[in-house]
Amino acid sequence: MRVLVTGSTGDVGRALVDRLLDGGAEVHALTRNPAAAARFRAGVEVAVGDANDPELLDAALDGVDSVHLVADLVAPHVVARIARSQARRVVVLSGFAQGPVEEAVRQSRLRWTLLRPVEFMANALAWSPDIRAHGIVREPFPELRSARIHESDVADVAAAILFEGGYDGRSLRLTGAAALTTREAVRVLAEVVGRAVRVVTTSPAELRAGGMPADEVDALVAWAANPPPDVSTVLPTVEQVTGRRPRSFAEWVVEHAQCFR
Ligand SMILES: NC(=O)c1ccc[n+]([C@@H]2O[C@H](COP(=O)([O-])OP(=O)(O)OC[C@H]3O[C@@H](n4cnc5c(N)ncnc54)[C@H](OP(=O)(O)O)[C@@H]3O)[C@@H](O)[C@H]2O)c1
Incomplete structure (x- = not known):
């Protein structure tokens, strides 16, 4: 499995990159910070720049089958580019409010899951x-x-869905x-x-x-x-997806x- 991770230097992103590597995935990490490239574990392919930059995004999507997308970081056109690539699955880290990126994902042909921690x-x-x-x-x-x-529980949920699927078309509230x-x-x-x-x-x-x-x-x-x-309201979602208590x-x-x- 090859995964593109946006927000890869954030609290969730760092933990997710580790989970994906531990599980044997190839990771493409997007960051605007060149110094961050040196801090990733060996084997991470780092793309430096803004996630909204079409050329950078297309290059980072090359060979990727799944994407971890932080909705707050990108404009809706990013979803269209992902949908045009060979990627099939997208796990979207969303906030309290749902915006145009979430809507674009729902309308896309991608197999999507929205995470709403x-x-x-x-x-x-x-x-x-x-x-x-x-x-x-x-x-x-x-x-x-x-x-x-x-934050690591959010990363664990994202990793479980990226590895195992099973929550297509679902919006999961996480607590x-x-x-x-x-x-x-x-x-x-x-x-x-x-x-x-x-x-x-x-x-x-x-x-x-x-x-x-x-x-x-x-x-x-x-x-x-x-x-x-x-x-x-405490929900059982993290345990349902990961098999482990938060x-x-x-x-x-x-x-x-x-x-x-
Ligand atoms: N904090 C909360 O309580 C909370 C609750 C619910 C949902 N969330 C959502 O969770 C998301 C992720 O949170 P987090 O704490 O893991 O991350 P974060 O600390 O918000 O950071 C995300 C990373 O994204 C990168 N970034 C920012 N703009 C970018 C851009 N245009 N292109 C490429 N990379 C960009 C930054 O890294 P570089 O500087 O390396 O590029 C940053 O380290 C948030 O966006 C928020 O919507 C947060």
């Missing part, structure tokens, strides 16, 4: 500077619950194994890292004063008042503990 555990890295400097996490809505997912509030997640982090961390609730006025545009603050407040149940937030913190010390 909830928030990544890696978003907790944004807490690192305040934790390291002050032992605090500033959050506007610390009681909001999230079924946050480990972790538990829905923790931010306050609970910070407590887990503090225990694992072994330091006291206090949650400081920031008000909408403080968010605005800190530079967040007023319309974004308003949208955040409205969202928090009525959060979609999707973000906190990694816990505590496991993620163990892997990233040095970022918080």
